Amino acid sequence: MTGEQIQTLFGLMLEYTVPTLKIFGFTLLYSIPLGMIVALLKMCRFKPVSWLTNIYILVMRGTPLLLQLIVAQYSVPYIVRSELCPGFLHALLDGVDIRSEEYMFNMMLFAFVLNYAAYFAEIFRGGIAAIPKGQYEAAGALGFNRFQTFFRIVLPQVVRHVLPASSNEIITLVKDTSLASAIPYMEIMYIAKKQVPTYASLLPLFMAGAFYFVFAMLLTLLLSLIEKASDPLWRRGVNEKRKELFRRGNA
Amino acid sequence: MKKNILTRLLAGFTAAAMLTACAGCGNAQTAANTDTPAASDDSLQKVLDAKKLVLGLDASFPPMGFTNESNEIVGFDIDVAQEVCDRMGVELVKQPINWDTKEEDLNLGKIDCIWNGMSINAARAEAMNLSDPYMKNEMIFVVNASSGLKSMDDLKGKTVGVQTGSTAQEILEASDMYTDITVTPLEDNVTLLNQMELGFSDAVFLDSVVAYYFIAENHKDFYVLPGNLESEEYAVGFRKADQTLRDKVQTTLSEMKADGKLGEISEKWFGSDVTTVK
Numbered sequence: 001m002t003g004e005q006i007q008t009l010f011g012l013m014l015e016y017t018v019p020t021l022k023i024f025g026f027t028l029l030y031s032i033p034l035g036m037i038v039a040l041l042k043m044c045r046f047k048p049v050s051w052l053t054n055i056y057i058l059v060m061r062g063t064p065l066l067l068q069l070i071v072a073q074y075s076v077p078y079i080v081r082s083e084l085c086p087g088f089l090h091a092l093l094d095g096v097d098i099r100s101e102e103y104m105f106n107m108m109l110f111a112f113v114l115n116y117a118a119y120f121a122e123i124f125r126g127g128i129a130a131i132p133k134g135q136y137e138a139a140g141a142l143g144f145n146r147f148q149t150f151f152r153i154v155l156p157q158v159v160r161h162v163l164p165a166s167s168n169e170i171i172t173l174v175k176d177t178s179l180a181s182a183i184p185y186m187e188i189m190y191i192a193k194k195q196v197p198t199y200a201s202l203l204p205l206f207m208a209g210a211f212y213f214v215f216a217m218l219l220t221l222l223l224s225l226i227e228k229a230s231d232p233l234w235r236r237g238v239n240e241k242r243k244e245l246f247r248r249g250n251a
Numbered sequence: 252m253k254k255n256i257l258t259r260l261l262a263g264f265t266a267a268a269m270l271t272a273c274a275g276c277g278n279a280q281t282a283a284n285t286d287t288p289a290a291s292d293d294s295l296q297k298v299l300d301a302k303k304l305v306l307g308l309d310a311s312f313p314p315m316g317f318t319n320e321s322n323e324i325v326g327f328d329i330d331v332a333q334e335v336c337d338r339m340g341v342e343l344v345k346q347p348i349n350w351d352t353k354e355e356d357l358n359l360g361k362i363d364c365i366w367n368g369m370s371i372n373a374a375r376a377e378a379m380n381l382s383d384p385y386m387k388n389e390m391i392f393v394v395n396a397s398s399g400l401k402s403m404d405d406l407k408g409k410t411v412g413v414q415t416g417s418t419a420q421e422i423l424e425a426s427d428m429y430t431d432i433t434v435t436p437l438e439d440n441v442t443l444l445n446q447m448e449l450g451f452s453d454a455v456f457l458d459s460v461v462a463y464y465f466i467a468e469n470h471k472d473f474y475v476l477p478g479n480l481e482s483e484e485y486a487v488g489f490r491k492a493d494q495t496l497r498d499k500v501q502t503t504l505s506e507m508k509a510d511g512k513l514g515e516i517s518e519k520w521f522g523s524d525v526t527t528v529k
Contacts, residue, residue, distance in 0.1 A: 005320065008320050008321070009320070012320075012321070012322055070349075070352065074352075074355055074359065077359040077360070077361075078359075098359065098360065098361055099305065099346075099360075099361055182349055183349065184347050184348065184349055186347075190347075191322065193311065194310055194311050194317070194318035194322075194347075195318065195320075196311070196439070196441060196442065197311045197312070197313050197317055197318075197439065197440075197441040198313070198317060198318055198319060198320060199320075200441055200444070200445065200465060200468070200469045200471075201445070202442070202445060
């Protein structure tokens with residue numbers, strides 16, 4: 001491939017980083033809060049709720065995301081065609097234009113969000129479970145109600161506990177967005193795949209790889225900064241003071 | 252070219268997912284494509300009313316339908332479809348689809364036709380309302396010119412690459428020579444040719460249309476072995492019930508053949524009129 005061709009290709013890929021970022025951003029935006037809710041539902045003391053949540057997580061983690069994306073695309077027309085579909089659902093879905101871009105994007109996002117929420121839920125549940133029972137008792141003794149205990153004592157610690165594992169998920173999501181190319185949704189991977197026969201070269205795929213790599217690297221940096229910033233001592237600039245106290249104590 | 256195996260599995264899976272997703276929905280009706288034809292067939296009128304014909308394609312099958320450097324979908328099929336649409340007074344919408352689920356996309360109404368160098372086979376004739384064949388295609392072997400392979404007999408004991416899920420793979424597996432060769436399946440023809448150049452395989456078995464275009468466009472030092480295993484034909488696929496739409500496209504193609512427009516487009520892509528429309 002000539003330099004000029006590579007430049008054209010680079011420009012094209014740069015243009016299609018926007019759809020990739022769109023999937024990435026929206027998935028995180030919805031799946032993190034949903035994951036938090038799912039985690040709480042799973043820990044619900046009313047058992048049937050906890051069981052249903054478990055089934056949801058099992059299905060989402062137990063089947064390939066690629067398949068979930070495809071099933072989501074075809075779900076609406078199949079439900080509409082189903083004879084036993086309840087009337088209100090039929091009325092709701094009948095107007096959906098399955099040829100539109102929005103439909104394709106929304107259903108894809110739906111699958112991404114449900115899938116990632118299941119993974120995030122498990123991470124968050126682990127983070128919540130790691131808080132010792134004694135803290136709840138102590139908070140109760142100090143007059144905190146359950147709401148205050150969760151949001152002011154538990155959650156800040158959970159955030160710190162779950163950051164490393166969540167970072168892992170977030171970086172995986174960068175690369176999982178490429179599955180959208182199978183729908184097909186036009187993002188970097190789709191462009192790369194379709195340009196392979198055009199140039200009779202594998203270079204488009206390597207270039208796509210470079211895009212993902214750079215994106216993942218920037219995210220890694222950002223996430224490690226967030227991790228650092230979530231340390232309350234570091235955040236309040238206490239670190240230096242603490243070291244000083246430590247030195248004095250030793251002296 | 253490619254053949255679908257996944258669709259049935261997928262339809263089953265979707266149905267199963269629906270069942271679990273909404274227990275109240277009961278049986279998902281998967282047999283949606285068995286509508287009765289004729290009588291109240293308004294398929295043509297629908298397309299004319301919408302002023303749009305949505306053409307589904309894989310967009311990576313040069314020279315029939317593929318993506319060019321500026322990400323536009325071009326190709327022989329596209330030029331022909333554009334002309335057909337112009338004559339019908341509708342807009343051509345080029346909708347990239349996943350080739351594995353093309354029958355679903357067609358039957359569920361996401362697209363109006365599949366027009367992408369699609370070879371005729373029994374399963375497709377069963378699942379769709381196919382147009383008359385518009386072009387012939389042969390399945391041929393391509394080797395590196397430097398390999399010294401000169402005929403199909405030389406391929407004994409060699410490794411042959413073929414596209415997965417393609418009619419080429421079916422033909423090769425059914426042939427007498429299948430026992431004497433090692434087959435390496437891969438997702439697309441162009442990657443296969445690239446790999447052969449690098450020495451991953453000795454020969455590639457693929458559509459002559461793709462091979463000749465690829466060799467000419469990229470100035471590769473490849474050699475096409477004389478002879479072929481089987482020839483096949485390309486057709487456009489419509490929904491089973493869409494008889495009027497299919498007939499309209501068919502007659503428009505015949506008109507284009509008669510007034511020389513089809514030959515002109517064929518010459519642009521293949522250097523001569525290779526179409527077989529009557």
